[in-house]
Amino acid sequence: MAQINAVYYVSDSNEFIEEKAEKMATGLTAKPWQEMPEAEKQESFAYKGKVVSINEDPSYGEGSIVTISFPVAYEVPDFPSILTTTYGRLSYEPNVKLLDLQFSNDLVERFPGPLYGIEGIRDLVEVEGRPLAMSVAKGAIGRSIDSFHEQMLAHSYGGIDIIQDDERLFEHNWTPYEQRVPAGLAAIAEAAERTGRTPLYVVNLTGKTFELKERAREAIGLGAPALMLNVYAYGIDVLQGLREDPEIDVPIFAHSSLTGMMTRSKQHGIASRLLLGKLLRMAGADAVLFPSPYGRIGINPEEAQRVKDQLTMTTQMKRAFPIPSAGIDFQTIATVRQDFGEDVIINLGGSVHRYKGGVEAGGKAFIEALNNAN
Known part of the structure; x- marks a missing residue:
């Protein structure tokens, strides 16, 4: 038993x-x-x-x-x-x-674990020996598809490894995924002609729960190379169901939205190390976004390390990428690398968008800072 x-x-x-x-x-x-x-x-x-x-x-x-x-x-x-x-x-x-x-x-042994994990995602972006750089398509909410294309183009020219839809980018008329996925991939392909690099585009999967599998298959049919799910808005069982579907054969990024109500109290709820670490890895997440210990909404440094350990420790399952998020800027990059090691995805959203030279310049500055943060 x-x-x-x-x-x-x-x-x-x-x-x-x-x-x-x-x-x-x-x-x-x-x-x-x-x-x-x-x-x-x-x-x-x-x-x-x-x-x-x-x-x-x-x-x-x-x-x-x-x-x-x-x-x-x-x-x-x-x-x-x-x-x-x-x-x-x-x-x-x-x-x-x-x-x-x-x-x-x-x-x-009866849980699936990640399909790609750390090593598989590194193979997709062709980057070894350093943390991966991720940014978010923050300016897409309420904007046109043309604006989204330009933003994806700027991120790609900037050298970002992974470009993620904002977790609040739902299926609105201005950027339905039937248009968003091809526009994003077209921008990436256009930039690749000059840069020779193809960043991984992570598409936010949203909709009614019982439609998600079909929507995921449609997104993949449009070329989506990775998906993101607001896991605890839907339930961890939904993540596992997506992972176990053989037609959904791309990396799944798990976002921690809504978990604050379960993790913030020291006396009540469920610890982040379990909710955002062990369980999400077992259910099949290839990478997990969780509050970094550096911002005002972050978890404490000890618990952040426990989340990382649960995602990356050697077990029979593939390791999953930790993505500490929020509160990270150019001055924090070296600290993140020191605290989390090489196998981490560093997520800069607002700092790249606010950069004085624009998103492309912000992306280049991000990569330079990451390479210098030894």
Whole structure:
């Protein structure tokens, strides 16, 4: 039987923590009621959560680190069921935060993991030995397709490795993806005649949930070389479904929009290392955008490193690119490279757009700063 150990930070007083931990274990799984026949009670108890350990961790201050083991009776790679089991009812508790889920190997093997991962994306952009440079088509919202083409052209001439649609660029009349994808690719091809380089264009996949697979196939049919999904706006199961579709055979970039409500509190919610690191990699993300530790909306440096570690540590799955985002400017590039190493995508959006010489000059300055940031 597959097994999951869930690790929680319980910020209540340590008094009565054993009793609380036991209630957590039974309340989330099988808690027979008094009138149930004894034989049925024993069957139910076979699937009850078990308290593995209760420890103190000074880095969290007061409270306890509680580990509970859950037998996974259904043995299917199903994140909605797993998260409902390990945190569903507890999500109403103000003083319990889910820090980690530790999966038995037989369960991990049933999740897809990245299709391309770090090495595959490097092959697509033909860049080794340094972090990759990414910028965002920020000026496309509310603008025409011609304006979008010019912006993509400027990014491409600037030498950017990866150009991403803004996560708020939805299917509006001014830039429907039926026009946006060909216009972006035409700009990239035009610039490549002079530069000899082809950046990776990441197309924002949006629409109603049950239409997403078809929309993804259509975008790929138009030539989209990579897709981006606002994962937690749709649900992590949607990401896994896209990854497991054999016709959706391009890298998938996962955006962390909406996760702040689940990760920001120290006493409640789900830790970034799990929500943005381990789970997204298991579900099939090739690269993950998450709040950098350098801006006002960022996560703390220690947790950012834990996200990076979950995405890049050596396991049976391919490694996924971390993309710390927001709060990064030209002065921060060297710090990002020092903190995250070579296998990171550095994301400069506003700084490239605001550059005094325009987007093309901003892109060139970005690459120069990246090459000098050793």
